[in-house]
Amino acid sequence: MEVKFDDGACQQAGECVKGLPEVFKVVDNSFVIDTSKATEEAIRETVAKCPHGALKCVD
């Protein structure tokens, strides 16, 4: 599974980085998603919490 990020839709609500900081993080001002750091279920739950639909799981 991969997570797609829509830069234009993100409103920096921070639900992803607060919810699963080991996967969703900002490194050198760039948003990084490391899907190897949590279970697929945990990642899917966090993706579903994005209030702006900026994250999508792609199989």
Ligand code: SF4
């Ligand atoms: S939860 Fe969604 S809107 Fe908020 S920072 Fe993450 S991707 Fe952006």
